[in-house]
Amino acid sequence: MARRATAQDVADLAGVSRSAVSLVLNGRAKGLISAVKQEAVLEAARRLEYTPNAVAQSLRTSRTRILGVLTWRGVGGLPLHLMASALQTSLNNGYKLIKMYAEPTEIDQRRALSTLGNQQVDGMLVVAPELCQYEAVEALSASPVVLLNCQDPHQQLTCVAPDEEGAGRGAVEALLERGHRDIAVLSGPLDHFQTGLRASGATRALADAGLAPTQVQAEDLRIDEGLAAATALLRSDRPPTALVATNERLAVGVMLAAARLGLSVPQDLSLVSLDDREQLSNQLSPEATRMERPDDLMAAHAAELLMDWLDTGRAPEAQNYSFVCPLVDGASIAAPASRG
Amino acid sequence: MARRATAQDVADLAGVSRSAVSLVLNGRAKGLISAVKQEAVLEAARRLEYTPNAVAQSLRTSRTRILGVLTWRGVGGLPLHLMASALQTSLNNGYKLIKMYAEPTEIDQRRALSTLGNQQVDGMLVVAPELCQYEAVEALSASPVVLLNCQDPHQQLTCVAPDEEGAGRGAVEALLERGHRDIAVLSGPLDHFQTGLRASGATRALADAGLAPTQVQAEDLRIDEGLAAATALLRSDRPPTALVATNERLAVGVMLAAARLGLSVPQDLSLVSLDDREQLSNQLSPEATRMERPDDLMAAHAAELLMDWLDTGRAPEAQNYSFVCPLVDGASIAAPASRG
């Protein structure tokens, strides 16, 4: 492979100085360099396939245009494919992402930051696999950082997160609208931050409608645990006519439970799932009606906040940007069958 | 935030020259620098919390210690969480990963490489969401690159991939061992590279055992398609006593189909799934017996090959490293019930 062309090569070919090359290529030539020479520089750069050495630029400008992403594996290894790819497509001006897996503990954060921190990233994104409180270490808080899908307990950092309570509420409302009154909420353990919020949104909506909430907790956000919990519930004396599952895996469990008990969805049982974008609820049969977390919008917003921050040098007002989770129609809800 | 310490600061504090600092910190001081001064440098570096500026190092050494990862979203957005995190934990000597989503097309590869290529990465990893042939563009082939979970059709590049055929074969063998003779293979569309290989391994094992293979193709590697195909199969005149699903999502569909038809797994139907590490087959109830793709081992091997290449400057023999997919016991297979 031939040696890469440098700015000097371009200058030589174009018959100008190195500075002129830099000015033209960075769009600062207007009113400084003659049109003829500008064209010569552009032409030379084209012929030599010149692209500036990013490392040298970084050293000079102390900007790398690399953003660090801190992420970790969630309960059940929830994937963040959608958010990660949305993050990338939101990048502009040559920003790139460097990704590190680091548990949200103090020691892991420190370790990740020291690997990343040697002047190699301009800013950081913390991307949580599921909504949680994120206690950022000092070194992280001090740098340009945006939290995605998690919140700063101290309200000091800029956060982009879904309205999980609203999603729980919306799921219940969709069922109330169809006429259901016996609605149960199947969640994971309530001390789990995300599932707790979802469940509390759902039970509040029930309470607001004057209904006593039936709550069932699966032992974990897993298919088999959802199956077990749903089976117990549906076998009880007075089974609900409708279920809200706070997680897709639980929803799969519900479908299995219903099938084994000979119940049809939605004729015998309506189901609304809260969606983590795992592509499970939309592959059920019938497709589950669900509240979808807008991963793509959230990622785009977080990326934009951080890039603006870096480009302008002004930190955004620290605040929580809360994103509504829209209802996506499936075919898993119907009016309740009249009880025999 | 205080200005970061530079090598000069360390030299000043330690009362030595900048070169001495560099030598000591890079472990080349042996026999050159007096023990006393070495200690002084180390002490000064400690007190100033000095870490070398990585960008400056990169400019000087023309090595960034950043590896580029090219990946894209597969059928159904298969996650690569496990492989990606295994990749990171395999990194040593300060190597970092910069990740780009780019479809395996020529144009997307080029675009990704031009973003990445400005001297900013030392080598590349191509990480496919599912086994496939990867046609690398010239610019990619010319750089240090290792393919992970995909293969070079021209056999020129170093590849790390699972033995998908062997996995299909192993699934069938596990069922044969239990005494099954009526074994069906449920796959996705056979023109799909990965599912095709898995299915052909399975059908060959059947043929080797003197059995006529029953093959069913789901229209897509989705839960609902698996459910539809499995339902048709299990409702046929002579349903199989055992099923191999070439994919976890298909396996979930099979479980749903069995449940709806009132069939118990494994009493009425045995199931072996090929596992993409989506954490689905292990969350079924009963847990599915499966052939697991060793994502962590594969990722570690690929990372090591590439790092060795970069550290020694010698490209490895271009070859396909094929990884066996081990059988992981679940509870989804049993001896066939004697037919009435």
Place this chain on the structure above:
DNA sequence: CTGAAAGCGCTTACAG
């Protein structure tokens, strides 16, 4: 309008 010069922070021969 243009070109020579400084300097980002580091490493590595090289002369003492």
Place this chain on the structure above:
DNA sequence: CTGAAAGCGCTTACAG
């Protein structure tokens, strides 16, 4: 054993 010097490739005042 040590220190002064060059240079990686760029950008940005600065003097003409």
